[in-house]
């Protein structure tokens with residue numbers, strides 16, 4: 001018997017097929033050649049069988065795959081508002097516009113336009129942050145992990161940093177407080193126990209090498225039962241009395257009080273500053289609803305020490321971050337406008353009535369075969385914010401037995417744009433809370449296609 005692998009087409013022969021010649025007019029030759037090679041290699045690995053869709057079609061599909069961007073827009077139907085894997089905060093319209101403006105032209109990033117002299121990128125969001133929070137000074141870097149690294153390096157390099165054992169957390173994505181601390185050049189001194197830490201634990205551990213007391217908001221979990229921690233104001237007072245620094249890693253940067261909407265327990269930025277710590281650190285793309293960024297607010301001396309630390313240069317924010325953050329912050333000058341226009345806040349404060357209506361609209365747009373029905377459920381804040389907070393929503397459940405939930409989920413992910421759904425009790429559920437205005441029709445189309453196979 002002859003080996004079918006000997007009948008595989010030659011690369012040049014496939015490239016000469018009319019369909020592939022057409023592709024060469026719209027795609028770089030190297031890309032088409034690579035796609036053709038990979039298509040043949042795949043067939044060889046399959047024992048030499050020709051692709052069932054035909055050679056040209058298989059090569060064309062591979063070209064399309066290779067040419068598609070890897071970072072694509074997706075529709076988040078999971079109901080997790082700050083979904084780290086899906087890019088966290090969706091930007092407000094003015095922030096998107098600001099990004100476009102600085103992306104498509106030059107900008108005064110480090111230029112004092114009035115004086116015609118060199119300026120500093122650190123000036124851009126600074127005044128707004130001070131205005132909105134009452135902090136003495138502010139610094140924006142690439143993300144909150146970097147901000148914490150920077151503050152620890154600037155304030156405690158070669159010294160001891162005291163942290164409660166209950167706050168030695170891992171956030172995800174390899175962010176662990178002890179590791180960041182080690183890289184900053186400071187030494188970690190653990191105080192207290194996992195469930196209980198008292199003011200005395202800090203007081204007794206302070207020694208000649210102690211430079212800083214670090215308070216970390218344990219963002220993504222809750223310890224319940226026999227627990228106690230030391231509030232930031234007591235940590236700040238103790239640190240001041242002993243002449244050392246105190247820093248509060250807040251994680252999420254909540255600028256407005258959301259307790260009216262049933263979201264309580266997450267400290268606001270103002271609360272954190274009012275505790276008297278010398279610096280507060282938080283993310284730009286969690287509850288603040290802006291771009292990925294790390295923000296340090298605090299005393300003049302602390303922020304200038306941070307600016308002068310060599311790590312500041314390594315973790316500096318780029319012009320896109322600064323442009324989008326400035327536009328996001330400007331919305332907070334009118335808190336009600338911020339709530340309406342910043343997608344994260346709009347999603348978190350959507351009313352039950354609104355969510356029910358949107359779920360019902362979606363149900364009506366879906367094919368009968370999907371056996372879609374709306375039902376009460378829960379959304380999630382995500383991003384390690386408000387863990388366990390109730391966020392009641394109306395879900396759309398696809399109750400059809402066939403195809404299976406896994407098959408449907410895979411087909412929804414394969415649609416363009418991909419729709420990311422949740423599976424609950426063997427059924428696909430879609431949460432209208434995170435489906436953006438204008439995406440409903442795309443979701444309906446994707447569901448219809450998923451049932452068509």
Ligand SMILES: *Cc1c(COP(=O)(O)O)cnc(C)c1O
Pocket residue numbers: 143144145146171175216217218219220249250251252282283284285293294383384
């Ligand atoms: C999320 C979080 C961070 C990291 O923030 P990034 O902006 O993702 O780097 C740091 N500390 C706490 C407490 C957090 O919740």
